[in-house]
Amino acid sequence: MHLELGDNQYGKAETRLVRVDRAGEAHRVTDLTVTTTLAGDLAATHLTGDNSGVLPTDTQKNTVYAFARDGVGQVEAFALRLARHFVGSAPTITRARVAVEQHLWDRNPANGHSFVRAAGTRTATAVSAEGGEWVLSGVTDLTVLNTTGSEFHGFHRDRFTTLAETTDRVLATAVTARWRHRDTERTDWKTAFSGARQRLLTAFADTHSLSLQQTLHAMGTQVLEGDEHLAEIRLSLPNKHHFLVDLSPFELDNPGEVFYAADRPYGLIEGTVLRDDAPDPGLAWW
Amino acid sequence: MHLELGDNQYGKAETRLVRVDRAGEAHRVTDLTVTTTLAGDLAATHLTGDNSGVLPTDTQKNTVYAFARDGVGQVEAFALRLARHFVGSAPTITRARVAVEQHLWDRNPANGHSFVRAAGTRTATAVSAEGGEWVLSGVTDLTVLNTTGSEFHGFHRDRFTTLAETTDRVLATAVTARWRHRDTERTDWKTAFSGARQRLLTAFADTHSLSLQQTLHAMGTQVLEGDEHLAEIRLSLPNKHHFLVDLSPFELDNPGEVFYAADRPYGLIEGTVLRDDAPDPGLAWW
Amino acid sequence: MHLELGDNQYGKAETRLVRVDRAGEAHRVTDLTVTTTLAGDLAATHLTGDNSGVLPTDTQKNTVYAFARDGVGQVEAFALRLARHFVGSAPTITRARVAVEQHLWDRNPANGHSFVRAAGTRTATAVSAEGGEWVLSGVTDLTVLNTTGSEFHGFHRDRFTTLAETTDRVLATAVTARWRHRDTERTDWKTAFSGARQRLLTAFADTHSLSLQQTLHAMGTQVLEGDEHLAEIRLSLPNKHHFLVDLSPFELDNPGEVFYAADRPYGLIEGTVLRDDAPDPGLAWW
């Protein structure tokens, strides 16, 4: 028996980059948190501390800033441009992943150079490797709530089940979703993102829900149906429980009006929708 | 020498209340975190564990939920209604403070019962005591950024000063502000809040800033000037530093385009603007 | 009517400083988060953006690092040394507060240069002004739990009270406490801190508690009784509720064994113990 080095990777996490575009009458702000991850033949640094094949994480950070000098554009394109660069940046590096979170800002209508932070985060991940390249787009922290149109009943019961069935509950979640593009050739990243985000919101709102799984499936389905260049979507939906408060000790009824919003524990529903002709995911979800 | 019991208070922190109003075609959601604090003659429980004068914090939580049954309305009114109730709720209790954070939701236009979480938080604090009552309104986590129109120079220098002077920088902050109403009689809490929030945003955007202190003062001044029923405003503005990245090692210039957004440390600028005829604050800021 | 500039202050928050002492066989690590706050006649920068009286927050950060070059020593002494320096650092500055959080490390016994992060945080705050100077010491995030020896009953009941009385509960809290020294002359900061922390722990453990207020009072009393150079202590104790889980639906009893540890809401108990001959607090708690 002996020991082996298994899978490994390294990179720079959470580089905070704000890009200001000053061309045009109104400025634009692109506010990103960028995480780069590299992999390849890195046995030497692990086994003997020989770093000749290691592109320092500090260099990766510098590269993010330097590439921003030429403009960021859409986050998918920026991530892809960086990922391609890192493959081969040292002879050992055969795979690179660049994950971007874009923090959103609204314009302050007062002038062309003032902004107000908006809720929700847009995400993009690009992977480049010798065998191909892949792009994911997504959202995180997109928190939504329906005050009606949600039921939960008919579930399996066992000795430990106490949950009451309900035909009308509050349904709330903070959407994290990532969708995989068929290829990396498209150039309409902006409208593709807006469309997908809009379809997530509409599907959440308009699905009469018998379970959060059903809502998840409807959201995923509508995103894919709306954009033929998407191959797959993965969603992670925490069930942000809203419990009706029992006001009967105070001789008050509570017809679906007063709720306690719980933090923990929470249900966590995760699922995937994909096309039957979706190309192989390869390293897309690395 | 002997030891004395000094100032003390107790309450229930961070009760999470979501109120759904179902009257009318479109539902309304009021999403609150409520903290109640009581004070008075509480020596007995401290000294001997005699709790006969203690209204349990669990009861305070119940009261928040029970009061919500009649509707929440504007958060200032809800806080005030609760604070008044708690004074005298036990014979020992002579002072109460109710602090509310309102988490904001936008409507999802898809229908009348779906909502999307918005950025920023509205706050309200009411204090009731034997000597009077006071209401504060405010915002927190209102994050804003100007890409130009901000300078910082001419500052005092000493042995430890290395900061370069600048005539054009990015200025960003997360506004926490609370403003004190002259009295608790007003009923236009909603429009008063909207107006103050709007003036904060406009003042931030339109002030050509020579220091964050100057911006703070302009923001406070405009809020008070726009609403004669306000007596005082206190602002706390973290300077969310955006440092221009030095790209010269890569033979690139950086004409105000690529920034590193730092987390810590950060400047913290705090100040007050008030009317010279402002009524005594009493326990407003307790 | 006109508007006035009221109370104001500014500074650098959360400067992260790690000091390594390499003299001696075993190294020592001092790991601090330092927040500096200055006040004085700062009207000019607020009203006109004239910064000639402003010592930049960047300079304050530099000063923290430069002062650490001479060694940090005990955090109270370091805070005081910095606070004294800042008063008069610009002609406008007449008051300074330096608040330090010390993150604690245990030695790794493997050698003299390896450390493991410990729980809890030591704090110190020094204020220097023209009228005097003051030092507070303290702890935060000191989380403690008793599995028995805590009761809560005999409390005031009203229409909204549903809480059951108990003669045996789990009592848990995360202690934040700050104690004020009679003067700034003492030099035994280290043993004074260790003694106070130990007395907090012992008083929490050994007080048979009829209310968290009674425990708070016992903790404060024992800290002051154990050190005649302390004038006052202020404690803030969140009641980290542990609710007995009702297992009866599963035909199981639960004799004080299985608990749900809740996050929110939580009780919050705050109180002060002081000597009747305590010197005036002045700006100690600014």
Next chain:
Amino acid sequence: MHLELGDNQYGKAETRLVRVDRAGEAHRVTDLTVTTTLAGDLAATHLTGDNSGVLPTDTQKNTVYAFARDGVGQVEAFALRLARHFVGSAPTITRARVAVEQHLWDRNPANGHSFVRAAGTRTATAVSAEGGEWVLSGVTDLTVLNTTGSEFHGFHRDRFTTLAETTDRVLATAVTARWRHRDTERTDWKTAFSGARQRLLTAFADTHSLSLQQTLHAMGTQVLEGDEHLAEIRLSLPNKHHFLVDLSPFELDNPGEVFYAADRPYGLIEGTVLRDDAPDPGLAWW
């Protein structure tokens, strides 16, 4: 083309369980955050909202509490007992994962029923499925620092490299590690955990490090070498950068004494060590 339901799973995240054992003179506290995840044939709830195959997440939470009634014991055994239960708990459920975080408490020597929260977290994950079962043990938030014995030089350089080489730096990380047991038969979970944790600490301290990768490899190797029942270990080590502060503008040297501890960005080094005869991991890392 049509759309398919892909991988999916659901469960209850972050159930907070505190178990008090009162037998014996001194009480014992087991403080856990438990996350359960189930998978199987859940198409019906996704496609039509038919929940007949769904064991509610509320039931999963109840089950965690009910199982604790019989005692928790070592977290690996508790996780495994729960995971086995969930497989087949509804006819659809063919896989279950139970992930436990154990929050550590030290005894307060004052008596047998008082405790003080310690740093670091012990983890355990059990997976049960029709094809087998697997157990991982681990740690998270184990923060360690070496003041010397760490170098970083000889790395690959490109156009974007500015990092200086160093032969003596501060090395700090917050260890997250999980190690896979050969099988689920062992009963010495407690000593196995203590041994692995101790070897992580010793390897971190005693490895003269030319790169954090080399330290990672040494840590993994020593854990496996010390316990023949371990098949594999995966480590995730954020490089918590400590930057030497440039004090030269103040005419001060800085011989490795004054550091700025940065939050973001940070290096992130991840790697695996495994035995060449390790059994197939199956669903261990699901």
